[in-house]
Amino acid sequence: MPFQVCTQRSWKRPYGVGLLVTGLDETAAHLYYNCPSGNYYEYQAFAIGSRSEAAKTFERRFKGYDDYTPEQLIKDALSAIKETLQGDKLTSFNCSVSIVGQKDDGTIELFETIDAKRIQEIINSMEVAEAAPAEPSSMEESSDAAPMDI
Secondary structure, three states: OHHHHHHHOOOOOOOOOOEEEEEEOOOOEEEEEEOOOOOEEEEOOOOOOOOHHHHHHHHHHHHHHHHOOHHHHHHHHHHHHHHHOOOOOOOOOOOOOEEEEEOOOOOEEEEEEOOHHHHHHHHHHHHHHHHOOOOOOHHHHOOOOOOOOO
8 A cells, every 4th residue: 555655644745636627506507626735726717737827818808708608608718728739730539618507598407518510610610710811900991001111
């Protein structure tokens, strides 16, 4: 039992993993981060793992999420995942999306996983939106504007 020494002695750090645990009760869905130290904290959104800092930047925008549709929330989650990829392309093969919460009619839906085909459709629509040319500004449309020398 030498492997248990770290978990049985107060001066040793336990072997641990970070866990994201979701749950649902009568009030709402909850997300908890269980630290390797044994502490746990409740969050509205959270990311763990390598390169998770890039995904955590989306937490700063969380105040606007109350007005989002489920489709917008899924797109934002996929955008956060996309930010963490280094050189990889976001596909339905390397990500999955699950929803914990209530349905529109108020009935409790404990856990729903979005199928890979639907995820890929959303990813494709995001790529099309990113590839679309931006609307020209009024400065570019004006004929009096002098061209800039670069």
